[in-house]
Amino acid sequence: MKKLIFISITLLFGLNIHAEDAASLSEKAEQAYKNKEYAAATEIYESMQTEDKLSADVCYNLGNCYYRQNQIAKAILYYERALLIEPGMTDARENLIIANGKKQDKIDEVGEFFLTRWLNKLANIASSDSWAVTSIVCFVLALVFVLGYLFLKNLLFRKIGFFGAIVLALVFVMSVFFSNRQKQRLINREYAIVMSPSVTVKSTPDDNGTSLFVIHEGTKVKIQSVLDNWIEVKLSNGSVGWMLYSDVERI
Numbered sequence: 001m002k003k004l005i006f007i008s009i010t011l012l013f014g015l016n017i018h019a020e021d022a023a024s025l026s027e028k029a030e031q032a033y034k035n036k037e038y039a040a041a042t043e044i045y046e047s048m049q050t051e052d053k054l055s056a057d058v059c060y061n062l063g064n065c066y067y068r069q070n071q072i073a074k075a076i077l078y079y080e081r082a083l084l085i086e087p088g089m090t091d092a093r094e095n096l097i098i099a100n101g102k103k104q105d106k107i108d109e110v111g112e113f114f115l116t117r118w119l120n121k122l123a124n125i126a127s128s129d130s131w132a133v134t135s136i137v138c139f140v141l142a143l144v145f146v147l148g149y150l151f152l153k154n155l156l157f158r159k160i161g162f163f164g165a166i167v168l169a170l171v172f173v174m175s176v177f178f179s180n181r182q183k184q185r186l187i188n189r190e191y192a193i194v195m196s197p198s199v200t201v202k203s204t205p206d207d208n209g210t211s212l213f214v215i216h217e218g219t220k221v222k223i224q225s226v227l228d229n230w231i232e233v234k235l236s237n238g239s240v241g242w243m244l245y246s247d248v249e250r251i
């Protein structure tokens with residue numbers, strides 16, 4: 001028992017130190033940013049995260065740091081990562097629009113069916129975790145309304161319980177769907193940002209393939225498939241081709 005208590009105290013102490021270190025690093029990074037020492041702030045923020053554990057706030061701050069250093073492709077990458085983690089982050093979305101306005105390629109997007117566009121906007125209101133919490137709340141409330149319908153004698157209250165349970169059940173299903181959708185986006189990370197100044201996209205995964213078109217740093221591509229060190233990508237206008245994996249960085 002004493003050993004268990006000792007381990008628990010040690011773990012709590014370690015977590016507390018880690019939290020203090022993170023807070024200290026964040027303060028140093030913020031101060032460096034305020035002093036316009038953007039390279040120093042970037043280095044600190046980069047040290048605060050790993051590929052397996054990304055923070056939306058840190059990604060957003062990195063986007064700002066890279067933008068201030070006129071590294072537009074990197075800025076776009078980190079704004080996109082912030083939105084991947086927290087789709088409802090308004091500041092990151094607004095800054096992404098500004099950063100995209102500075103990239104060289106202006107590619108028209110293929111129009112989406114209005115229902116698909118509406119569902120995407122609705123899903124991007126919140127993160128996977130937020131939708132999961134919403135689904136749990138709706139499930140519990142739906143049960144309460146069902147119990148009200150079954151056991152209350154007042155006709156009005158029974159009607160409220162019946163229709164309320166139906167509405168909450170629909171919201172529950174929608175929330176589960178959106179939560180899973182956002183989670184899959186985080187897991188798959190099927191989009192990437194071009195990091196090389198200029199890339200010639202080929203018809204085949206080979207240097208001798210036919211040159212199809214040229215794209216530049218900052219352009220967002222969807223990774224369709226991977227073959228050795230080549231990836232098949234799709235642009236927002238529907239164009240498809242092959243390029244080297246080393247020319248992009250996954251969002």
